[in-house]
Amino acid sequence: MITALLLFWPALAALLVLLIKGQGAKKVAFIAALVEFALALYAISAFDASRGLAQGVLNFPWVESAGISFHIGMDGISLLMVLLTTFLVPLIVLSSFKHDYKDPNVFYALILFMQTGLIGVFVAMDAFLFYFFWEVALIPIYFIAAIWGGANRVPVTFKFFVYTIFGSFFMLAAFVYLYFQTGPAGAAAHSSNINAFYQLSLDTGTQSWIFWFLFIAFAIKMPVFPFHTWQPDTYTESPSQATMLLAGIMLKMGIYGVLRWLLPVVPLGVSEWSELVLILSIIGIVYGSIIAIRQRDMKRLIAYSSFAHVGLIAAGVFTLNDQGLQGGVIQMLSHGINVVGLFFIIDIIASRTNTREISNLGGITQTTPALSIFFMILLLGSVALPLTNGFVGEFLLLSGVFQYNAWFGAVAGLTIILGAVYMLRMFQGVMFGTRSTYTENFTDLTLNEKAVLIPLVIMVFWIGLFPNMFLSISEPAVGQLLNIINR
Structure with a gap:
């Protein structure tokens, strides 16, 4: 239950912030972000650090006929990333109080929507759910940078968007292939559950090309040389709060993706x-x-x-x-x-x-x-x-x-x-x-x-x-x- 609260509270708060006109939106967004941080602190207090398995698990069919589930949970790595996100977002919101951004309700709602996407990436235990939140996190930051950024914001954010979408297509292609490898041989039933992916036994050649499809997606987000050329311009042209979100939290999505989906799914390709x-x-x-x-x-x-x-x-x-x-x-x-x-x-x-x-x-x-x-x-x-x-x-x-x-x-x-x-x-x-x-x-x-x-x-x-x-x-x-x- 706590994982679901952490996931959905920022989105609900964002809808509320959208309804508030004027500078009052920033105060409501800050209070909502503090509530999210309090939820994360409660999650830590209830977390059993001696276990390596996910806790606070919620799992129910999402697209039942396709074997896709709404499966979320947190292990120690996920929990620390959730803690980082919920700790930084209220500070990032507070840091903006000295700025008078145009349409503040939209600006702060986008930050909270992005927080939902970030939390979703860190708690998703289904491949297509992970991909869904991966894309959800991208959309708000694109609009924040494109609307409130510097003079060259349009071409810079377009380059950023093209890079990340390009990487996402590679990740989606790898996930689709892995999905069809799950289940008994010749069976119609497949699963995108993370444990089903972990149990796959693929040959080295297959794991190698899947490795590169996943690595490119995650390397662009981190970024790793030579997939980094979008980063300096985007960080420079974005408003400060967007830069903080990108550098402080969003790039961790790429590293987390390596830890959660790349290393354990294709270990032979990694080797x-x-x-x-x-x-x-x-x-x-x-x-x-x-x-x-x-x-x-x-x-x-x-x-x-x-x-x-x-x-x-x-x-x-x-x-x-x-x-x-x-x-x-x-x-x-x-x-x-x-x-x-x-x-x-x-x-x-x-x-x-x-x-x-x-x-x-x-x-x-x-x-x-x-x-x-x-x-x-x-x-x-x-x-x-x-x-x-x-x-x-x-x-x-x-x-x-x-x-x-x-x-x-x-x-x-x-x-x-x-x-x-x-x-x-x-x-x-x-x-x-x-x-x-x-x-x-x-x-x-x-x-x-x-x-x-x-x-x-x-x-x-x-x-x-x-x-x-x-x-x-x-x-x-x-x-x-x-x-x-x-x-």
């Missing part, structure tokens, strides 16, 4: 191609970091930083060892928290100065002790300073990659060095030095802005100091995943 994926991921780490160093627009710099960090997560996941998989799960949490905080700080600076160019800024720290502290903490979490959230995930990921191949681990480890270079250079250029005409009247954080940043900073230290609270939730599910892969 055949995992080394190539690792190489592509590591190329993405180095390439993204080098391009980030060259950026002068803060938002674009963080976009390439996110691309590099996701490359490390993908590399760790495809090592197929416990450290890599656990590191990938915990780093999805940490990356979502850090990147949302950083994009929000960039939004604060841009809204006060009307520029995101690093060369136009400087001297901000002279009058902004609160902003300086929050900015530095989130930055240090992003560059994996010990005792912060980023350190836990990156340590496990690099440990997993080193275990797979020491040379791969050495190159992947450059993410820490290069990340420190571009992040600290950005901080120095924006916050230190002499004031410019853009920053001479810069003011410190408002109460509303502190209300967004304080929970994020708390989580930076909470995950960094007490990682076992989160790792213990996902550990049984990761162990179950490894058992399925190695069967």
Whole structure:
């Protein structure tokens, strides 16, 4: 029952928000998002972390004649992704309060509709239900970016839409083929249930092409090199709240899809191609970091930083060892928290100065002790300073990659060095030095802005100091995943 509430509450709230005219819509959307977070906290309190199987399961026929069911539930991996989503959405809504968006009821309703799609992806246990929510999550973010984005929003969002739809067709084709392989030989009855897919025994050649169909769909969403070209422009042109949704939560759909549907369904295909994926991921780490160093627009710099960090997560996941998989799960949490905080700080600076160019800024720290502290903490979490959230995930990921191949681990480890270079250079250029005409009247954080940043900073230290609270939730599910892969 709790899983169904988590899934449907944002959609119901979105319908209510649509009926509210004026700026009152944002307040109702914020309250609705807080209720959703409270539901997630209740789900955690009722969750038995010692079990690797899904809990809070709801399963009834959806298209009964075709063997398609409305099957939802949460294991430890799903629960952490639901927690991340429900934690970030109210903060993203709250971060928008200083903006007066046109048609606010539509804007906030789309955010809540997207939350339903995201939750649906993380709890779906039927392949076609997963595909349905995968597409549901795409539609709202497309309209948010296309309507409220920057000057080049139309061609940029069209490119994003084409990329993601292209990947979705590959995923749908793979799911349809797998669906027809289920059931006894010659039987008319088939199933799209996740367990039916897990029990399939396909030859290596078949699993290889299915691997690539699924991987392309998930790699575009993450994104992984060379499927990333939509990302920097989309992140830059989208309104800040859309960028936070994309970077903080939506890209996790791709990584989650790998964990839930790719690795356990086609393990022979994964074994055949995992080394190539690792190489592509590591190329993405180095390439993204080098391009980030060259950026002068803060938002674009963080976009390439996110691309590099996701490359490390993908590399760790495809090592197929416990450290890599656990590191990938915990780093999805940490990356979502850090990147949302950083994009929000960039939004604060841009809204006060009307520029995101690093060369136009400087001297901000002279009058902004609160902003300086929050900015530095989130930055240090992003560059994996010990005792912060980023350190836990990156340590496990690099440990997993080193275990797979020491040379791969050495190159992947450059993410820490290069990340420190571009992040600290950005901080120095924006916050230190002499004031410019853009920053001479810069003011410190408002109460509303502190209300967004304080929970994020708390989580930076909470995950960094007490990682076992989160790792213990996902550990049984990761162990179950490894058992399925190695069967």
